[in-house]
Amino acid sequence: MREPTFLVLTSLAAEPQHGYAVIEDVAKMTDGRVRLRAGTLYAALDRLRGEGLIEVDREEIVQSRLRRYYRLTALGETRLAAETSRLRDQATLAESRLRARRRPGMAFS
Amino acid sequence: MTLEAYYRRLLAVYPREHRLAYEEEMIGVLMAGAEPDRRRPTAAEAADLLWSGLAARLIRGGARQRGTGWRDAAAVVGVLTAGLLTATAARRLVGMLWAVVLSGREFPFAYALSSELTLRTAAWSVVVVAALAGLRRAAACMAAVATAIEIGAIIAWNIEWRWVDMGWLLILAPLTVVLLTVARPGRTATAVLGRGGVTLIAGGVGLACVAAGLFVEIRFYEVVPVNLANVALAGFVIAGVLLLAGLWRARSQIRPRLVVMVVAVLAVPFAQDRFEQFARSQLAFEVTWDIVLTQVIFLVGLPSLAVLTVLGGWTVARRMFPLRVSR
Numbered sequence: 001m002r003e004p005t006f007l008v009l010t011s012l013a014a015e016p017q018h019g020y021a022v023i024e025d026v027a028k029m030t031d032g033r034v035r036l037r038a039g040t041l042y043a044a045l046d047r048l049r050g051e052g053l054i055e056v057d058r059e060e061i062v063q064s065r066l067r068r069y070y071r072l073t074a075l076g077e078t079r080l081a082a083e084t085s086r087l088r089d090q091a092t093l094a095e096s097r098l099r100a101r102r103r104p105g106m107a108f109s
Numbered sequence: 110m111t112l113e114a115y116y117r118r119l120l121a122v123y124p125r126e127h128r129l130a131y132e133e134e135m136i137g138v139l140m141a142g143a144e145p146d147r148r149r150p151t152a153a154e155a156a157d158l159l160w161s162g163l164a165a166r167l168i169r170g171g172a173r174q175r176g177t178g179w180r181d182a183a184a185v186v187g188v189l190t191a192g193l194l195t196a197t198a199a200r201r202l203v204g205m206l207w208a209v210v211l212s213g214r215e216f217p218f219a220y221a222l223s224s225e226l227t228l229r230t231a232a233w234s235v236v237v238v239a240a241l242a243g244l245r246r247a248a249a250c251m252a253a254v255a256t257a258i259e260i261g262a263i264i265a266w267n268i269e270w271r272w273v274d275m276g277w278l279l280i281l282a283p284l285t286v287v288l289l290t291v292a293r294p295g296r297t298a299t300a301v302l303g304r305g306g307v308t309l310i311a312g313g314v315g316l317a318c319v320a321a322g323l324f325v326e327i328r329f330y331e332v333v334p335v336n337l338a339n340v341a342l343a344g345f346v347i348a349g350v351l352l353l354a355g356l357w358r359a360r361s362q363i364r365p366r367l368v369v370m371v372v373a374v375l376a377v378p379f380a381q382d383r384f385e386q387f388a389r390s391q392l393a394f395e396v397t398w399d400i401v402l403t404q405v406i407f408l409v410g411l412p413s414l415a416v417l418t419v420l421g422g423w424t425v426a427r428r429m430f431p432l433r434v435s436r
Contacts, residue, residue, distance in 0.1 A: 019138040037154065038138045039161025042131050046165070065137035 001083045004036055008044050009053065009072065009080045016057035016071035019045070045070060053079055112143060115150050122162030124169045178363035180293035181301045185359070186370040187288030188240045188298040189310060190281050191252060193378075194259075195233035196318035197278070202226040204322060225262040232258050240289060241307070243297045249289040256282040269396040273388070276404050277381035281374065288370075306358030313351030320344030365423055372419050373412045380411035 004026075011017060011025040019041060027035045036044075048054045053076035057069040072080070110118075116139045120132050139154070150158075205226060232255035240248035259282050263271045272279075299307050323341035356367050384407035388400060 019134055020141040023138065023142065037157040038135050038142070039157040041138070042135055043161050043164065046127065046131070062137075065140065066133040067137060068134050 001079075003034070004040055005044050005048065006080075006083060006087075007034060007036075008041070008048065009076060009083075012054055012070055012072045013077070013080060016069040018060075018067040018069050020067075022070075048076070052076075112147055112149065113140060116140070116158075119150060119155055119158040120162070122159055122166070124162075124166045126169065127162075127165050178360070178366050180291060181296055181359075181363050182366040182370050183288045184240070184245070184292035184296050185298045185301050185356075185367060186374055187248070187252075187285055187292050188237060188307075189314070189371065190285040190288065190374055191233055191236040191240060191248075191255075192311065192314045193374075194255070194278065194281060194285065195230060195237055196314050197321075198226050198229035198233060200318045200322050200325075202230055204325065225258075225265065228258055229255065229262060236285070236289070240292075241297055241299060243295060245289060245292055245294050249286060249292075252282070252286040252289050256286055273396055273400060273404060274385075276384070276408055277377045280377050280408055284374070284377075301360075301363065302355060302358045306355040309351050309355030309358070313348040313355060316344050316351065317348035320348060369416055369419050369423075373416045376412035376415040377408060380407045383407060383411065 007026045007029065008022055010029065011022045017025060019038075022045075023036045023038075023041060045054065049056075049070075052073055054070045055073050057071040059069070060067045113136060116136055117132070120128060120135060123132075139150075143150075202224065205224060232251065236248050236251045236255055239251055259275070259278055263275050263279075298310075302310070320341045323337055323344065352371070356364065356371060359367055384404050387403070387407070
């Protein structure tokens with residue numbers, strides 16, 4: 001799973017959101033490091049819908065503009081949980097190796 | 110032009126279904142993300158939309174092609190080209206044996222066995238049989254072997270003009286390998302066209318082969334018997350009708366794809382013929398790069414033109430007579 005996809009799913013995990021809110025949320029979650037562009041966002045949303053990981057929650061018209069809210073499906077929840085656990089395992093592994101490096105002499109053992 | 114109009118123009122890159130599903134929403138997102146005084150999209154925004162739009166087109170195009178019949182059509186056309194190559198080699202073999210018999214020499218059988226034509230006929234026949242039997246992978250591999258034999262035969266002749274004469278085979282043979290490789294596994298020409306369809310096409314190829322043989326014979330007569338030329342022409346016409354009738358047996362969804370591919374394939378020998386007429390009129394004595402380049406332009410250009418014409422005609426026809434209700 002690529003990072004934008006992971007971030008979009010994470011953003012929808014809390015509550016249903018519309019497109020622009022997802023962009024803002026992702027920017028906030030990553031301290032402004034990732035600012036999704038509309039093209040990238042909708043490529044991800046379209047694919048995730050196709051895979052059944054998200055679905056349309058509701059539609060609203062705000063200032064004569066269409067806002068469509070998306071929510072995570074049960075399948076999306078499972079997939080996000082699996083990806084999270086995979087990332088955690090990797091992070092733990094990396095951490096333990098880095099700790100080993102810092103211990104003097106261990107690098108040559 | 111307003112900022113929104115700029116965005117809409119960029120979004121036009123997306124495929125239709127995508128626009129129907131997301132355009133309004135995306136305009137909302139894009140406008141929400143733009144500063145109030147912005148007049149035009151930024152270069153990064155434009156690049157992102159163009160790139161994503163084209164990617165969406167590619168993905169949707171690919172998804173749409175899946176199961177739409179291109180690979181079914183490839184299974185049919187692959188057998189057709191293999192059949193054409195078999196018929197071509199067989200016709201030359203028969204012609205050679207005929208010449209041997211006429212010259213009164215003995216052992217035409219021994220001549221046949223020692224000829225590269227026998228090997229080529231046999232190799233392509235195996236391809237046809239394997240493809241019809243549904244052994245797609247074996248057929249594709251055998252087609253590769255047969256292609257190698259064709260090239261080997263040209264090398265063995267060691268006559269420069271052979272490469273020019275065989276130019277069309279050098280396109281059709283590898284094309285057959287490609288077609289049989291991409292053909293849908295387990296989908297034979299018989300499954301697509303039915304037994305009757307395959308029989309009609311086989312009849313068409315056989316007849317075209319006989320007609321081509323007649324045309325070759327004509328060249329050896331000082332005074333061309335007019336009847337013979339007419340008979341050969343009639344043979345080609347009937348062969349064409351049989352071929353069309355056979356292809357018509359396919360499901361209506363596959364038919365246009367079949368037509369496009371068959372047109373492309375049949376345009377190759379036609380282009381070779383046109384090129385030979387042209388080359389003869391130039392009275393060229395040795396093979397030069399100019400001749401090779403011209404031949405490539407003929408052999409690649411004419412089929413491409415034919416395909417574009419068919420596709421263009423198809424699109425125009427669909428626009429003018431929209432039968433299907435668009436979603």
